[in-house]
Amino acid sequence: MNEDNTNPPAAREGPGRDLLIARIVDGAAGPEDWRAFRRAAEGDPAIWKDLGDAQLQHELLCESVREAAATADAVDLPLVVPDDAPMQRRLDGLARWGGWAVAAALLLIWSTGTPLLNQNQGAVQQAGLLPMGPALSEATPDEAMERYLNAGRVAGLVIGEVPDRPIVETAPLADGTIEVFYIRQIIERRVTDRIYRESIDEHGRAVAVPVHMSQIHSAHTN
Amino acid sequence: MDEWQTNRAAIASAIAGDREALRAVWADHRRWVAAILLAHKSREADLEDLLQTVALQLCRKVDEVRDPDAFRPWLRMVAVNTARAEGRSRSRARQGFLRLVGRTSPEQTWSDPIDDEGRADRAEHGRRLLDLARTLPDGYREPLLMRCVGGMSYRQIGAAMDLPETTVETRIARGRRMLRELASSETEQARPGALAGEA
Numbered sequence: 001m002n003e004d005n006t007n008p009p010a011a012r013e014g015p016g017r018d019l020l021i022a023r024i025v026d027g028a029a030g031p032e033d034w035r036a037f038r039r040a041a042e043g044d045p046a047i048w049k050d051l052g053d054a055q056l057q058h059e060l061l062c063e064s065v066r067e068a069a070a071t072a073d074a075v076d077l078p079l080v081v082p083d084d085a086p087m088q089r090r091l092d093g094l095a096r097w098g099g100w101a102v103a104a105a106l107l108l109i110w111s112t113g114t115p116l117l118n119q120n121q122g123a124v125q126q127a128g129l130l131p132m133g134p135a136l137s138e139a140t141p142d143e144a145m146e147r148y149l150n151a152g153r154v155a156g157l158v159i160g161e162v163p164d165r166p167i168v169e170t171a172p173l174a175d176g177t178i179e180v181f182y183i184r185q186i187i188e189r190r191v192t193d194r195i196y197r198e199s200i201d202e203h204g205r206a207v208a209v210p211v212h213m214s215q216i217h218s219a220h221t222n
Numbered sequence: 223m224d225e226w227q228t229n230r231a232a233i234a235s236a237i238a239g240d241r242e243a244l245r246a247v248w249a250d251h252r253r254w255v256a257a258i259l260l261a262h263k264s265r266e267a268d269l270e271d272l273l274q275t276v277a278l279q280l281c282r283k284v285d286e287v288r289d290p291d292a293f294r295p296w297l298r299m300v301a302v303n304t305a306r307a308e309g310r311s312r313s314r315a316r317q318g319f320l321r322l323v324g325r326t327s328p329e330q331t332w333s334d335p336i337d338d339e340g341r342a343d344r345a346e347h348g349r350r351l352l353d354l355a356r357t358l359p360d361g362y363r364e365p366l367l368m369r370c371v372g373g374m375s376y377r378q379i380g381a382a383m384d385l386p387e388t389t390v391e392t393r394i395a396r397g398r399r400m401l402r403e404l405a406s407s408e409t410e411q412a413r414p415g416a417l418a419g420e421a
Contacts, residue, residue, distance in 0.1 A: 022395035026369065028376070054398050057351055057405065062370035064348030068269065069256035069371055075273040077248050077281055164275070167268045 017047065021054050145184075152188065159187040226250055226372075233290040248280060251294075255301045257371040261356065261364040262305035275304050294382045354404045355397075362397035365390050 020037050023029040029037070041047050136144060152158025162185035169181040196208035228243075228250040235243035252273065259272045279300050287296050355363050368379045376394070380387040 018395035018399045019391065022391065022398055025398070026376075026394070050402065053402055053405075057401060058369075058398065060344065060348040061351045061355060061366070061401075064345070064352040065257055065260065065367050065370035066253075067345070067348070068260055068352065069253040071269050072252035072256040072273050075252060075270060075277055077245055077277050078274075167271050170268075 017050070021047075021051050024051060025054050025058050149186070152186075157188055157190070159189055161186050230290045233293045237284055237287050237290060237293070239285065244281070244284060247293075248277060251297060252277075254368065254371050254374070255297065257367045258298055258301040258364060259305045260352070261367045262302050264305075265356075267305065272301075272304055276301050279304065295384055298382050350408075351401065351405065354408070355401055357404070358397055358400055362393050362400065365393050366397040366401070369394060 017040065020029070020033055020040070023033050024037065037047070037051075136147065139147065149158055149161065153160070165182045165184055167180060167182050171179045173179050193213070195211045195213070197211050228247045232243050233247055236247045255276055256269060256273060259269055259276070263269065263272055276297075280297065283300075284293075287293050355366055357363075358366065365379045365383065368374050368382070374382075376387045376390045379385075380390040383390065385393075
């Protein structure tokens with residue numbers, strides 16, 4: 001009987017043999033298990049090799065897991081938990097629109113110069129193209145970004161920044177510092193009367209196909 | 223015997239809103255969470271990013287846990303869901319970015335400064351085993367990796383995964399056999415002459 005009060009598994013082949021090896025590796029084998037193991041080894045000495053391999057692999061695997069999991073020691077709970085509920089509601093709204101959001105993005109790319117139908121058009125343009133006066137030109141990138149976000153919010157162009165900043169890549173530098181590449185995601189808003197969807201023409205090329213506004217309204221209400 | 227430093231009372235306090243208790247509970251569980259993430263994350267997903275996401279979810283939603291005994295299964299599910307969901311999206315984002323800037327994957331650019339050759343070999347062997355372990359079927363790799371963190375018992379793993387202890391034991395035993403076979407097969411393929419038929 002082992003410490004789990006379970007009977008020793010038959011050890012010749014298959015699951016019983018695996019269980020015995022596992023119990024020994026994990027230090028969970030009782031006297032009965034050891035007796036069963038020795039009986040099995042008398043008939044098949046190769047079981048010793050399997051045990052040795054299993055013990056070594058468990059040890060190496062655990063070292064590797066512990067090394068990787070040690071990353072966790074540097075991760076503390078956030079000091080401030082951002083309240084992203086309003087953002088989440090907007091993202092949920094975008095998800096409901098599904099492909100239409102993508103299509104709208106297509107339009108924005110391909111309609112350079114096309115007037116947008118935003119009621120605050122003047123303000124939108126100000127938000128997107130803030131005058132490059134001396135103050136802005138002297139601003140740090142973070143200050144300039146903050147000004148863009150604030151002006152965009154006021155103008156209704158910027159909804160907000162997604163709180164998560166996905167890490168794209170990290171690399172150690174020669175001076176001991178670490179270079180981190182990450183993505184900042186800004187949710188913007190535009191009002192338009194033209195929407196296109198992605199499609200493929202007969203030559204396999206990507207094309208933009210106009211979508212009737214009635215289709216969009218019906219998709220939104222369904 | 224409970225291997226965790228934080229007990230049921232500490233977890234109950236954390237759930238009730240005690241910030242210090244929550245910190246202690248997180249400090250006690252984060253390596254375990256890391257092992258779960260390792261078992262479920264995509265290769266491209268960054269472990270530290272995922273841990274930060276789980277930590278954030280813990281702060282936001284721990285008050286939804288009704289029973290301290292349900293805390294570990296709940297935290298495990300948060301980790302599993304985070305690894306699966308964010309792993310996929312981050313993988314897509316990273317692949318897109320890497321195509322844009324023409325960089326290779328971080329796994330290829332990062333090198334560990336291990337000067338001792340024997341230690342480096344051992345560490346490399348361990349990492350290779352971890353890679354192989356992560357190819358095991360769902361349900362096998364997680365208990366195998368959990369066993370490596372804090373020496374979790376079969377019973378504790380079973381409680382966290384909502385599985386009977388005997389099932390955990392069987393999965394660990396079978397998982398190890400599969401890992402031995404995978405490693406053996408890989409060694410066989412890497413042997414000189416293996417592809418040439420050893421003629």
